[in-house]
Amino acid sequence: MGAFLVIVSFPKLVDLHLLPYNIQPDNNLQEKADNHANQTAGITKNVQLNVVSGVTQAVDKVRGAVVGVSNIQSTSFWSDQEQDQEETAGTGSGVIYKKEGGKAYVVTNNHVVEGANKLEVSLADGTKLPAKLRGADIWSDLAVLEIDGKKVKSVAQFGNSDNLKPGEPVIAIGNPLGPTFSGSVTEGIISGLGRTIPVDLNQDGIVDWQAEVIQTDAAINPGNSGGALVNIEGQVIGINSMKIAQQAVEGIGLAIPINSAKPIIDDLEKFGEVKRPYMGVDLKSVNEIPAYYQQEALKLPKDVNYGAAIREVVPNSPAAKAGLRELDVIVEMDGKQIKDVVDLRKYLYNNKKIGDKLKIKFYRNGKLKETTLKLTGESL
Known part of the structure; x- marks a missing residue:
């Protein structure tokens, strides 16, 4: 009888707050019970996650x-079409x-x-x-x-590509294959730094330049060119440029280091062109000239099979004023050996500025000579 009275009176005592403690339902237990019931009944419940990471x-x-x-x-x-x-x-x-x-x-x-x-x-x-x-x-x-700029809401921040390390995580963002995949994001790592890639600019089969690039395994596809290679801080550390597309090769993407790109970007924005030092010569690599002409026309010593041969000197140019002539062969600049035309361009563009003086050693009629020229700002 006593137990019956407790059971009947207990809810009323709880409602009147006459008990010396509070009784609250355990919502977690109820949620667990509901989840168990749903799983038992074969019901799947959607769970929303707010995933935030460094990437x-x-x-x-x-x-x-x-x-x-x-x-x-x-x-x-059509040839008879009035307007293109x-x-x-x-x-x-x-x-x-x-x-x-x-x-x-x-x-x-x-x-x-x-x-x-x-x-x-x-x-x-x-x-x-x-x-x-x-x-x-x-x-x-x-x-x-x-x-x-009215509708532009976001501007990228440039980072420091000189501080990159192999294995560092990077992200490539761009539009592979056009608008369909705009804003695509791929993740990878820095696979290599200071890679040198030969470039044939006029498609004549002769290397004109050696591009220094960052290598990454982040997927870079057609349409990604010009997009951003980004570090984990969201800073642009490279401009995606190309990939090596060979059947036996996978995961080699290349980007222009942003520290190399920044002075060029500044010149293009301000002047419409890059202000590079100018010599005023037309050149050909000695290693591209047959051995017979190296001896007969250039009159190089037999142990000299390198250098940049001058095919033409522009009148009143720095080279002309320094006394350089056609068939002279440049073999050294400021004490650095010049192996070919690419070597010459690389030293000139990366190490010299407009107005600088340049010491040149060259062969003329088999004899080693030396001169100094002052660089101006026309195009090579």
């Missing part, structure tokens, strides 16, 4: 500054790096904009804007575009 934060920081670039060219399908038609000849990516005076500036690759009649930039939100080419440089494969 997602880096992507969020820079993704809005990565844009698409469309190369629009004129085409005519315009169509997109190629697409690539770009990075908004500056917003100033109502304008925004985009860095991309030269090969993305080459041959364009018109250029169009697609912002991350899909807005399309006409773009003006401020300048392009075939040697570095960089170009700078100008767009209206």
